[in-house]
Amino acid sequence: MNRYVKYLLLIVVIGLVAYKSVYVKKLSGMKVATDEKFDAFAFSKKLWEEKLPAKLDSSVELTKFIKVAQANPPDAFSKYTNALGIGNYRYALIKAEGIVTVINDDDITLQVKLGDSLMTAKIATEFIYGNAIRDASGLVDVKDFPKTMDLNNISEELNKVVRKSLLPPFKAAVRKGDKVIVTGAIEIHKEHIKWNELEIIPVQLQIVQ
Amino acid sequence: MPYFLLLLSCFFIQCKSKSSAEKKHKVAIVVSTLNNPWFVFLANTAAEKAKSLGYDAKIFDSQNNTALESDHFENIIVAGFEAILFNSTDADGSVANVLKAKVAGIPVFCMDREINSNTAATSQILSDSYSGSVAIAKYFTQQLNKKGNYVEILGIVGDNNTWARSKGFHSVVDNYPELKMVAQQSADFDRNKAMEVMESILQAHPDIDAVFCGNDGMAMGAYQALVSSGKADKVKVFGFDGAEDVITAINENKVAATGMQFPKVMAETAAQFADEYIKGRRDFPQKIPVAVELVTFKNIQDYIAYGKK
DSSP states (O other), rough: HHHHHHHHHHHEEEEEHHHOOOOOOOOOHHHHHHHHOOHHHHHHHHIIIIHHHHHHHHEEEHHHHHHHHHHHHHHHHHHHHEESBBBBEEEEEEEEEEEEEOSSSSEEEEEEEETEEEEEEEEEOOOSSSSSSHHTTTTOOOOGSSSSSHHHHHHHHHHHHIIIIIIIHHHHOOOOTEEEEEEEEEEEEEEEEOOOOOOOEEEEEEEEE | OHHHHHHHHHHHHHHHHHHHHOOOOOOEEEEEESSSHHHHHHHHHHHHHHHHHHHHEEEEEETTHHHHHHHHHHHHHHOOOHHHHHHHSOTOOOOOOHHHHTTTTTEEESSSSSSSSSSSSSEEEEHHHHHHHHHHHHHHHTTTTTTTEEEEEOOOOHHHHHHHHHHHHHHTTTOOOTTEEEEEOOOOOHHHHHHHHHHHHHHHHOOOOOEESHHHHHHHHHHHHHHHHOOOOTTTEOBBBOOOHHHHHHTTTTEEEEEEEHHHHHHHHHHHHHHHTTTTOOOOSSSEEEEEEEEEEGGGGGOOOOOOE
């Protein structure tokens, strides 16, 4: 009898040890825990809806930016531009008002007053790609994103909003001779500034009747 | 006697401090291959910058071989180098080597090529390959008027830059359904392989309008194949790097565009970071993107090989 009790106790002990040693979890649950993917769509939507409007309100007038940049480039770059990485490209959020002189498949040309003279600037209406909006906003810090692809995906999502929501109704409505107010991002090469080739990636567009 | 011993010990202390003052700190530069002028430039620039900061610098060539790279790391750890400026052979395969150095207390600063770990290297200074390819793809689409058949020649499939460039490129061109990729093949970032790959693709797909290559060496290989088949004037070639022969080819209207990387900026930043680490700094961003610039016939006058004028 004692022998059976001994065996029984032994089985109970082994069973307890085995039970405490092995944990069973759902594979799907483990996948969620180890593969925490950054939701670029949600992040960009929040940025676009909640943080970007305030930045747009404080964007610099294009003509003012040009004047400062022509007089003192380092001052203009430090005051009005931003970039996530190292390099020659800087990005600024600007506001401009002008008359539509040309409408192309890929862009429209605005004639903008620059003091006593006139200058032209293009609003991109087709090729909305790259990091202009993300970097110009100054709302994304490279230190918060150790995965490079997450940063790329933020740009992609912001650009998608422009391509899919902002531009279609604008392109359908805009006519030559219209007065347009645009707020958007520009890319400037610090070493080779070409003011006559400025391209604005729009974030807000308004046709003034 | 005690005075004599004191004098003797002072003498030894002085000798020791003199020898340690004379002993230079050592920095290792481990580069994926020295069989490509771009990486030779990267390695030499890193070595020059390290020397200018007062270090002994030694270059190790991994010959695109992770096992050889591993041997280099073991030798570097044993030899007492204080920092490693690193250009990896494989995004996954190189992580173990970087971790070995980390365990040995040696900081590793990656240059140009990313490794698939956010904790192994002290910092990674990387070309923004994705964004550079986005800029190339935009120009590519404009040059082809949004339609045509094209070929993509990829780099080493285990290298993150290969996929960052490809993904950046496709993030634009895939939005244009009339742009059709008829072939996509790897040529391992190698000029000769790219020529062979392009020759064989041309046999199957003689009617193409453009070829996008993951680096300039492959772009030149593809261009040679196009010259041999008499199609060089019809097919537009796009590269990535900013290497000397492609800059010359863009100037002569033989190659349509490239993405200019700045190996000097990456190498010098990595050496500077290593110096700062050795002097006590510890707060480095894990990844720093270095902008890639689009170079075409229109702005070629602003650039020289591996950088801007």
